[in-house]
Amino acid sequence: MNVKILLILSAFFLCLPVACKQDIPKTTADIQPVEHIYAVKDSSSLHVFVFTPTDTGKEKHPAIALIHGGGWAIGEPSWTFWQARHFAELGMVAVAAQYRLSDQKNITPLEAMADTRDVILWMRANADSLQIDPDKIAAYGWSAGGHLAASTAVFPDTACSITSIPNALVLVSPAVTLAKDNWFKQMLLNRAEVASLSPDQHVRAGLPPTIILQGRTDTVTPLSEVQKFADNLAACGNRCELIVYNGVGHMFTPSSIPDYNQPQPDPAIQADANTKIDLFLKDLGYIK
Numbered sequence: 623m624n625v626k627i628l629l630i631l632s633a634f635f636l637c638l639p640v641a642c643k644q645d646i647p648k649t650t651a652d653i654q655p656v657e658h659i660y661a662v663k664d665s666s667s668l669h670v671f672v673f674t675p676t677d678t679g680k681e682k683h684p685a686i687a688l689i690h691g692g693g694w695a696i697g698e699p700s701w702t703f704w705q706a707r708h709f710a711e712l713g714m715v716a717v718a719a720q721y722r723l724s725d726q727k728n729i730t731p732l733e734a735m736a737d738t739r740d741v742i743l744w745m746r747a748n749a750d751s752l753q754i755d756p757d758k759i760a761a762y763g764w765s766a767g768g769h770l771a772a773s774t775a776v777f778p779d780t781a782c783s784i785t786s787i788p789n790a791l792v793l794v795s796p797a798v799t800l801a802k803d804n805w806f807k808q809m810l811l812n813r814a815e816v817a818s819l820s821p822d823q824h825v826r827a828g829l830p831p832t833i834i835l836q837g838r839t840d841t842v843t844p845l846s847e848v849q850k851f852a853d854n855l856a857a858c859g860n861r862c863e864l865i866v867y868n869g870v871g872h873m874f875t876p877s878s879i880p881d882y883n884q885p886q887p888d889p890a891i892q893a894d895a896n897t898k899i900d901l902f903l904k905d906l907g908y909i910k
Contacts, residue, residue, distance in 0.1 A: 768796020
């Protein structure tokens with residue numbers, strides 16, 4: 623990834639809810655988030671926005687943490703609100719998460735990885751008040767957010783009595799093979815080796831069931847790199863469903879349009895991907 627890609631991704635995700643409006647039930651607009659502070663780091667408060675299904679009573683629900691993309695350097699939780707409302711409408715508690723963004727001075731993807739783990743820990747620690755089933759928490763991330771979501775499982779917090787490993791992973795155009803990612807290396811500020819933070823190189827048995835949705839002609843997070851991660855998961859006996867869409871690149875941008883410029887997701891493929899994600903979660907018992 624590079625600075626140009628970061629800028630166009632910013633524009634893309636800000637307009638994404640409009641592009642996908644036809645796929646969102648109208649009633650979801652009535653579900654408004656409750657804002658919480660889940661951690662304070664570097665004197666800054668980190669926030670989550672919790673979308674709870676209506677008419678819940680005292681029932682506990684499966685939950686999903688939503689991690690936006692943006693090259694580890696830009697983005698905000700509101701980029702995921704359309705998805706959060708969708709999942710809340712389907713009966714899940716959806717948590718749109720903020721994390722520290724790399725500034726090429728002090729904050730690196732290491733901090734973003736720690737923050738994302740803390741989101742999962744916070745959800746489990748507060749499961750009762752949030753009406754969450756702590757054994758049914760999924761992590762959903764796209765692009766750089768896909769790296770962060772995957773990292774909650776591959777690089778868990780081992781110092782806490784509560785696990786930061788989610789029970790399922792949903793990854794869209796994820797950055798999960800980073801050996802050749804010069805932008806990620808630049809973001810690290812020499813504080814770690816890229817290989818030590820690349821999920822594909824640290825796969826093991828016992829990881830959560832995973833669905834990956836990917837464009838065949840992706841030039842930002844290429845299929846060959848995502849395929850490597852998926853193959854490693856399967857080789858270790860993990861459940862991994864890789865769905866590849868022909869004729870599109872990063873974030874389902876048609877192959878006739880450069881996907882390193884402003885992405886323009888194909889509406890039909892975006893809708894099909896949304897359906898595949900719902901079916902995956904339904905199969906796991908997260909959606910009735």
